[in-house]
Amino acid sequence: MSGREKSETGPRKGRPIYLDYQATTPTDRRVVEAMLPFFGEKFGNPHSRNHFYGWEAEEAVENARAQVAAVIGASAKEIVFTSGATESNNLALKGVARFYRDRKDHIVTVATEHKCVLESCARLEKEGFRVTYLPVMANGLIDLDRLRDAITDRTAVVSVMAVNNEIGVVQPVAEIGAICREAGAFFHSDGAQAVGKIALDVEAMTIDLMSISGHKLYGPMGIGVLYVRRRPRVRLEPLIDGGGQERGLRSGTLPAPLCVGIGEACAIAARELAAESARLLDLRQRLLDGITSRLADVVVNGDLERRVPGNLNLSFPGVQAEELMVALKDLAVSSGSACTSASVEPSYVLKAIGLADDLAHASLRIGLGRFTTADEIDFAAAKIAEEVERLRRVNPRRTDADGKARDARPAAPVA
Amino acid sequence: MGMKHAVYLDHNATTAVRATAQQAIARALELTGNASSVHRFGRAVRRLVEDARDAVAALAGAEPAGVVFTSGGSEANVLAIGGAGRARIVASAVEHPSVLKAAPGIERIPVNDDGVVDIAALDAMLAADHRPALVSVMAANNETGVVQPVAEAAAVARRHGALVHCDAVQAAGKVELDIKALGVDMVSLSAHKIGGAMGSGALVLAHDLPLAAIVRGGGQERGRRAGTENVPGIAGFGAAAREAIDGLDGFARLARWRDRIEASLRRRAGVRVFGSGAPRLANTSCLAMPGVTAEHQVIALDLAGVAVSAGSACSSGKIEPSHVLQAMGVAPEVAATAIRVSLGWNTAEDDVERFIAAWTDIHQRARSKTIAAA
Numbered sequence: 001m002s003g004r005e006k007s008e009t010g011p012r013k014g015r016p017i018y019l020d021y022q023a024t025t026p027t028d029r030r031v032v033e034a035m036l037p038f039f040g041e042k043f044g045n046p047h048s049r050n051h052f053y054g055w056e057a058e059e060a061v062e063n064a065r066a067q068v069a070a071v072i073g074a075s076a077k078e079i080v081f082t083s084g085a086t087e088s089n090n091l092a093l094k095g096v097a098r099f100y101r102d103r104k105d106h107i108v109t110v111a112t113e114h115k116c117v118l119e120s121c122a123r124l125e126k127e128g129f130r131v132t133y134l135p136v137m138a139n140g141l142i143d144l145d146r147l148r149d150a151i152t153d154r155t156a157v158v159s160v161m162a163v164n165n166e167i168g169v170v171q172p173v174a175e176i177g178a179i180c181r182e183a184g185a186f187f188h189s190d191g192a193q194a195v196g197k198i199a200l201d202v203e204a205m206t207i208d209l210m211s212i213s214g215h216k217l218y219g220p221m222g223i224g225v226l227y228v229r230r231r232p233r234v235r236l237e238p239l240i241d242g243g244g245q246e247r248g249l250r251s252g253t254l255p256a257p258l259c260v261g262i263g264e265a266c267a268i269a270a271r272e273l274a275a276e277s278a279r280l281l282d283l284r285q286r287l288l289d290g291i292t293s294r295l296a297d298v299v300v301n302g303d304l305e306r307r308v309p310g311n312l313n314l315s316f317p318g319v320q321a322e323e324l325m326v327a328l329k330d331l332a333v334s335s336g337s338a339c340t341s342a343s344v345e346p347s348y349v350l351k352a353i354g355l356a357d358d359l360a361h362a363s364l365r366i367g368l369g370r371f372t373t374a375d376e377i378d379f380a381a382a383k384i385a386e387e388v389e390r391l392r393r394v395n396p397r398r399t400d401a402d403g404k405a406r407d408a409r410p411a412a413p414v415a
Numbered sequence: 416m417g418m419k420h421a422v423y424l425d426h427n428a429t430t431a432v433r434a435t436a437q438q439a440i441a442r443a444l445e446l447t448g449n450a451s452s453v454h455r456f457g458r459a460v461r462r463l464v465e466d467a468r469d470a471v472a473a474l475a476g477a478e479p480a481g482v483v484f485t486s487g488g489s490e491a492n493v494l495a496i497g498g499a500g501r502a503r504i505v506a507s508a509v510e511h512p513s514v515l516k517a518a519p520g521i522e523r524i525p526v527n528d529d530g531v532v533d534i535a536a537l538d539a540m541l542a543a544d545h546r547p548a549l550v551s552v553m554a555a556n557n558e559t560g561v562v563q564p565v566a567e568a569a570a571v572a573r574r575h576g577a578l579v580h581c582d583a584v585q586a587a588g589k590v591e592l593d594i595k596a597l598g599v600d601m602v603s604l605s606a607h608k609i610g611g612a613m614g615s616g617a618l619v620l621a622h623d624l625p626l627a628a629i630v631r632g633g634g635q636e637r638g639r640r641a642g643t644e645n646v647p648g649i650a651g652f653g654a655a656a657r658e659a660i661d662g663l664d665g666f667a668r669l670a671r672w673r674d675r676i677e678a679s680l681r682r683r684a685g686v687r688v689f690g691s692g693a694p695r696l697a698n699t700s701c702l703a704m705p706g707v708t709a710e711h712q713v714i715a716l717d718l719a720g721v722a723v724s725a726g727s728a729c730s731s732g733k734i735e736p737s738h739v740l741q742a743m744g745v746a747p748e749v750a751a752t753a754i755r756v757s758l759g760w761n762t763a764e765d766d767v768e769r770f771i772a773a774w775t776d777i778h779q780r781a782r783s784k785t786i787a788a789a
Binding site for chain 2: 015016018020023024025026027032035036039040043044045047048050051052053054082083084085086087089090114115116117119120122123213215220221222223239240241242243244251252253254255256257258325332333334
């Protein structure tokens with residue numbers, strides 16, 4: 001069963017209910033237990049070839065490598081440890097693009113990718129690469145025909161995240177992989193929100209590179225992975241060179257405790273994936289029903305079917321998300337993503353699916369996870385409905401000015 | 416082999432995590448929160464990050480605003496060299512590989528037989544070419560412990576309009592460092608070398624200089640290093656930094672034991688200590704046992720329950736001789752007999768005695784084999 005039998009958050013305990021699982025996740029107790037010895041007596045540098053301390057650490061790292069490989073159907077040799085998915089994304093895009101630059105100078109990605117993918121692409125544009133940013137449809141998914149059209153024989157890599165961090169939609173990864181393989185372009189997928197949450201198989205889905213984040217799957221912060229296919233071989237220019245670790249792809253002392261942590265986290269996630277998905281799907285539906293049964297004018301952002309179970313993203317016309325978050329002091333949720341929550345710009349992801357600015361500013365991202373309970377969901381649903389209603393009553397002018405609520409699942413693609 | 420050592424003398428590779436750091440890490444692992452989140456969970460971990468930032472800044476005598484947290488020392492070096500925007504990089508010949516490989520065509524400043532950078536040579540190199548440069552000179556070498564004249568090198572560099580980077584990964588928390596007194600622009604630090612955990616480091620800036628990020632994305636660390644902050648790692652780094660600063664005097668006293676080791680071993684014919692003519696970190700000894708490969712020595716020492724290193728950790732699997740010893744003019748066949756002994760913050764006197772006994776034993780057996788063969 002899960003590492004915690006009942007929730008330790010919640011207003012009764014004096015702490016807000018944590019519903020921001022896309023921003024980060026609690027480090028599972030079982031992961032902490034696996035790591036602690038390596039912060040203690042097993043402190044060796046895994047690259048020290050000369051003594052037992054080093055061998056002990058190295059063995060643990062290689063064990064963890066295999067655990068990570070297993071959760072995505074890769075081989076251990078294809079797993080490169082990094083400091084996190086942000087670095088993995090930077091390494092995947094810049095590494096591939098720069099390696100193949102004399103033959104290929106084009107990259108295809110999607111407007112809704114995480115900032116680290118978009119910023120890496122922007123940097124590559126400054127280096128002379130051309131980047132195509134594909135739009136998404138109103139449901140958040142890409143149009144496969146447009147993808148096919150965008151790839152040329154000069155396309156080095158196509159980058160499409162498997163699961164979006166803001167709206168949780170699941171892209172058709174297997175189809176994308178097939179299209180890329182056929183067109184001769186590498187396929188990179190940012191799997192930070194996907195690994196351990198949806199079934200992934202890099203062989204079946206023809207994925208060539210995949211980024212994994214430790215702290216998004218109940219593992220520690222400070223560690224991630226880049227899966228790099230060996231057959232057919234994907235070459236990379238390293239971002240961080242030096243001591244030659246990770247077969248020259250990523251230098252620097254491997255943080256043995258953190259490697260152990262992400263390995264354990266992956267193993268747990270793989271074991272519990274099926275049951276946990278079902279549980280979260282139920283809880284999410286319960287949350288949505290709990291809100292919509294009390295409240296009119298609620299918009300679900302992004303496809304509800306093709307969506308990771310733990311994500312919900314809702315717009316409440318007539319309400320400002322910032323005000324709502326202040327009112328929901330017993331809940332920890334998010335408006336937009338953590339990385340960009342300090343800015344006043346409306347979420348570019350919501351903009352990309354066609355939301356007008358005012359509706360984007362009225363949106364909440366609610367993230368459920370391993371330790372979320374039904375009680376928390378019921379409390380949250382009631383609280384959200386209560387506060388939205390109150391804020392709408394207090395500001396009737398905003399409700400009128402916003403116009404009609406949009407259909408929760410628009411059919412037509414947005415250009 | 417496979418016996419758990421009682422004696423660990425490879426502290427330059429990594430060192431035991433200090434209890435205060437372990438506690439800080441364990442506490443942080445209990446907290447949930449992304450430091451960029453605006454809710455209470457996020458704010459709580461944000462405080463941990465900022466408290467640690469103050470402590471890490473103190474390691475280099477810098478302002479907290481100058482601290483850019485990275486994943487470690489290697490990344491800090493790559494960020495400094497790659498991000499400073501200088502086309503010409505001039506680095507000492509004994510720098511860590513993460514500096515020497517950070518850009519193509521790095522020019523190497525020669526060192527003397529003791530491994531100290533040739534300041535006059537640096538001056539001439541900078542005078543010969545007027546392109547804006549970045550000079551990189553480490554505070555102390557990881558293999559030999561030799562301390563570089565960084566302030567002098569920085570003064571020369573500044574006269575020529577060059578930026579200065581100092582890899583202080585081995586020196587920080589062991590000797591006092593003052594980024595302003597040194598006159599450098601950037602200093603690299605690593606948590607696990609001072610008793611924090613692996614996976615956390617920092618590039619410390621003396622002032623707000625333009626730095627192109629290597630890892631881009633969500634804008635963390637004022638746009639200099641993107642990615643969710645590694646809260647436990649950073650918290651551990653802060654705790655280790657505080658304790659290391661308090662322990663500087665204690666660390667300096669390790670020199671007695673290091674010197675005792677060298678005095679004892681040097682009684683044997685042909686034993687060489689590298690860099691002994693230069694100022695060195697108190698804890699490091701790079702020494703050669705004539706006629707016995709480093710590999711043989713470390714294996715034999717391992718069997719005797721003593722952990723040391725042949726060269727640096729990252730190179731310990733490689734066959735090439737140490738580039739550091741090579742730059743010091745040491746012949747390859749001699750360099751092949753060099754081991755590194757490095758003491759640490761928790762080394763006991765008994766460790767030192769056991770090492771001396773084990774090493775002496777190996778030496779005696781090697782000599783008697785030679786005598787027998789003659």
